[in-house]
Amino acid sequence: MSYLTSTFAGVKYTAMAAALTAITATAGSAEITLRAASLFDENHAYTKTLREFERLVGEAYGDEISFEMHLNGELGDESDFVTFLQQGVAIDYAVMAPSNMAVFAPSIPLMDMPFLFRDLDHWNAVLSSDVLKPLEDKLYEAADIKVIGYAGGGTRNLASAEPITNMDELGGHKMRVMGAPIQAKIFSAITAAPSAIAYNEVYNAIQTGVIAGFENEAASIQNLKFYEVAPNITLTKHAITVRPLVMSGKTFRKLPEDLQAIVLEAGLAAGAAGREIESSEDALKLQQMADAGQITVSEFAQRDKLLELSIPVQDAYAAELGATDLLTAIRAK
Structure with missing residues (x-):
């Protein structure tokens, strides 16, 4: 019988309802089925990270395990993924933005807040260490979601309908x-x-003038064709993404002990592979869009001012969470 068998009533999307319906093992099928979800297609770094995890676990555990992948936001957006993971239904693992898990663990977005990392070397040093373990523990305790690795690596910039190149235009x-x-x-x-707007509403919100832009990394701008409504990219470089590879705690605890060990090892390796994929692809994807005439790329003239204004907010946020020592440790890496 597959793990996390459940039925979910009243879901308006047929695909989502199908995914949440009880899965019954047939003769000769794998005893364990692990299910993943991604907002993107097979070409996106997040999906590639999930596929690498799938490959590593499958190779180590053999024919007794199988995998399902739901792509292109078939099961909703990341806020839906978080709910499913916390409840132990529909999906068992995913790559997530920390901010989308804040509903259960308010401190978790500290690992992804703007202007936290100096550069890629600093970012990689933090994610290759155990400095974020206090946040992982809080997420597991509060949401029953377990961090098993870290992907990410995209540099986030502003994307807008009109150019935003200095403090006056940003105001x-x-x-x-x-x-x-x-x-x-x-x-x-x-x-x-x-303003906080659901990710799947961003394109239309820019198109209709509800907002004038957003912030994101190159892979997502390209994959979801956001350049069609926000072709002006401003290199604020305000964040290097941290994207935890997470598993439902309810799923993890149901796995045999030997498979738990494989999952933890594969999570670390798949996360590292995902970081390499996304960080190496970032500049390439920007250049591809620029060469295709899809975007216009500009530097932000007063980036030092952005750093100056953001530091007091970071400090106050960490103090509010009782995480000043953690912020200090991250900055010291």
């Missing part, structure tokens, strides 16, 4: 941010006008 800029409060606080501090 009052209506932009979408992720739902965690620290995101809105920092973008407000740098004088923009942020």
Whole structure:
């Protein structure tokens, strides 16, 4: 019988309902089925990370395990993924933005807040260490979601309908941010006008003028064709993404002990592979879009000012969470 068998009533999307319906093992089928979900197609770094995890676990455990992958937001957006993981239904593992898990663990977005990392070397040093373990423990305790690796590596910049190249143009800029409060606080501090809008509504919100832009990494801008409505990319380089590879705690505890060990080892390796994929592809994808005439890329003239304005907000946020020592440890890496 597959793990995490369940039925979910009243789901409006047929694909989602099918995914949540009880899975019954047939004769000769694998005893364990692990299910993943991605907002993107097979070409995106997040999906490639999930496929690498699938490959590593499958090779180590053999024919007694099988995998299902739901792509292109078939099961909703990441806020839906978080709920499913926490409840132990529909999906068993995913690559997630920390801010989308803040509903259960308010401190988790600290690992992904803007202007946290100096550069890729600093980012990799943090993710290759155990400095984030206090946040992992809080997530597991509060949400029953277990971090098993770290992907990410995209550099996030502003994408907008009109050019945003200096502090004057940034002032009052209506932009979408992720739902965690620290995101809105920092973008407000740098004088923009942020609002939290569901990711799957961003394209239409820019198209209709509800917002004038958003912030994201190159892979997502290219994959979801956001350049069609926000062709101006401003190199604020305000974040290097941290994207935990997470598993439902309810799933993890049901696995045999030998498979738990394989999952933990594969999670670390798949996360590292995902970081290499996304960080190496980032500049390439920007150049591809620029060469195709899909985007115009500009530097931000006063980036030092953005850093200056953001630091007090970071400090206050960490103090509010009782995480000043953790922020200090991250900065010291």
